[in-house]
Amino acid sequence: MALTKMVTEVSSPPTSGSLVGALASNGQIVLVAALVIICVGISLVVPQFYSGANIIAILRQVALVLIVACGMTMLLITAEVDLSVGASLAFVGVVAMDVINLTDSVFLGAVAGIAFGAFVGLVNGVVVTRLKVNSLIATIGTMMILQGGVFLYTREAIQNHHHIASFVDIGAGYVGPVPIPVIIAAIIFVASYVVLRHTTLGRYLYAVGANEKTARLSGLRSTRLKLFAFVLTGALVGVAGLILGSLMNAGQPTAGRGFELTVIAAVILGGTSLSGGRGTLIGTLLGVFILKIIDNGIIILQWNQDLQMIVPGVVLILAIYLDILRRRADAR
């Protein structure tokens, strides 16, 4: 009896209270293993997988998704979701480009883009927390509104009329060998990680998602916390939308189709629960890498491009099923 007790104590999460100990679990080891297998598999067939150019390409792809996935992780942890991020992404690019053309100021364009994204997040948040509309439904609604709205705004892509180079730099520029979007994504990731892991705000987000009534009874302002997560996600869509617009050097109303699915798939693949209260940014990082490397692999292996949607779909279902198996084993 004493021995079994000791064993459980040893095998239970480390008392250091580390992230890995408390909130994650061996699920992430599976993700790391999957990532390694995918990388090794691809590179066996196509050695140039490891070339500098390809790695930069992957990182650039990862950056765009990761920026929004940081917000989405927090949102899912509070037990809400935002499906409008793809539609908002396109709209942000259009708005930002238009403002830049009007003012000749990249700064004002960036502010407008991010503010637009944050405003969309605020609307989503208000609809969900005040009108009590389920977030899945509410954000499908805003998604449709935005998809239609962007075409009311402009039928065609808005070009960078004044050929302002500094706008192009946001997406295409480098600091040393590192693309600027990767640096932006890294900063956002680290900041989000610290907030979620080490601050009261982060802990409260988990609490609201784990049990909203408990959170309220404990004196937390649950609606504000959810609102925060919505607005943050929206603002991060603003950042990502700027980068995408810059990469295309235009505000493209058709951009970002299906982007929300990639983001949510990555977050869920990373072990964040749709029912709230569970999830980590490390998991999200791994999830984004797995999806984007699969993407990249399909391209450099010169497989049929349609597989770019099919394979991640299969991976997602498999991953969630594995997670269910693992949780069932834990419960025993």
Next chain:
Amino acid sequence: MPAEAAMAGTVAAVPPLAMTGIGKHFPGVIALDNVDLTLEAGKVHALMGENGAGKSTLIKILAGVYGKDAGTIRIAGRETTLSGPADALRQGIKVVFQEIALISEFTVAENIFLEEYPTGRTGSIDWRKISRDAKALFERIGFDVDTSARTGTLPISQQQMVEIARALAQEARIVVMDEPTSSLTPNEVALLFTVIRRLTSLGIAVIYVSHKLDEVFEIADTVTVLRDGRHISTKPIADHTNETLIQDMIGRQIDDLFPRSRGQASDKVALSVKGVGTEKLEDISFEVYSGEVLGFFGLMGAGRTELAKAIVGFDPIDSGTIAVGGKPLRPHDTRTAVSLGIGLLTEDRKGEGLMLELPVVYNLSLAALGSFARGGFIDERREREAAQSYVDRFRIRTPGLYQEIKNLSGGNQQKVLLARWLLKGLSVIVVDEPTRGIDVGAKSEIFALIDQLAADGHAIIMMTSEMPELLGLSDRIMVMGEGRITGSFSRDEATQEKILNAAIV
């Protein structure tokens, strides 16, 4: 089935149900250990015991919801297994659970024949027959209800009758009623008892699960008492008195269960509630003093939980004022309530208290987290140390601070939730059914903790439906009925009879 009815008359010696040596384990808990239960046709057999005694596990085995780990079940003399709810029903066992399992959108008649709708020659459902048969069934149990009404629109008491009619439709020989009166008014209880007597006159054996003494004395022929998953006694009700039954249920004298270390309450008003009214509450006024346990008693639906949630700011109020330590609370605002020092230990641990998948330490520190943070950053070492000190002081049994709280027993979970409030430094703690779903051993620990908290100068408001708990712990007792305060007693003048009389409006 006339043959079967005849059998019940002639072969009275073969019990309709005999369970022997039943055992059931859950991870870390022995829910049932070598329990026997034998029924007699046409008799009411009461199954009694405190929360956690094993009553519900036993009836879930009977309902086919749980499998048993040990023992045998004989139905009408034949050994059998109950492989699932449908199988139990097929073998003549009908369990009427507290949570009514009817489809609320369907009519009464549709619900009664849910398992098998009678069909006409073409294979289409014979609605006229359904309606006719349903009416006939209600005549047999002597209860009148509109069989074409949508079930969800009926009061719980009538939905219960629908369940009983279903039992007849399904030709059940054994009807199990799980705490059937917990949400009934006294009139409805009387009606239910009439119907139960009708059932027994049809030769049906009834298991009546309850922990209410007066009801059991009124309706039961035989009583089996369980405690901590073990069989304690089976006797004819005539051989019992109130005292012997309580003794069997709690295993000791009431006085031993409720230690009392505290002295006189202070004269400092900790909480003052004036004229509070809501949709469910009417003009509630009272005061609680530091160092005092104020007990609130009421039958189901009396408004205890509603009151608890209103005074901690969880639910809105329509009128009245609430003040903690002289400072008025903003209604419907838990944030200021908690910061002024009042909070609720909820009756619904899973639904409103615990963050099941988060570690013990996160659960424990939630309300007080701000005090471990500087500039928003949590000092996790201090947080851990504070949590550990409560784990030690309350003897919370957990493999570690980072164990997910869902893996702890109900008693230990409750201690964590109580510690959450003490860590926050509340002066007024509202505890709602503090020992619901907690085993007897942990119960006495919770009682001792509540006593200790009052001794330390906290004001405790305790909402409870458990008479021993109410009488054993409270310094003063308030009784509620239909959303109003209907009685107020000092510890010395309170008796079970006076309290019940005040509770029945």
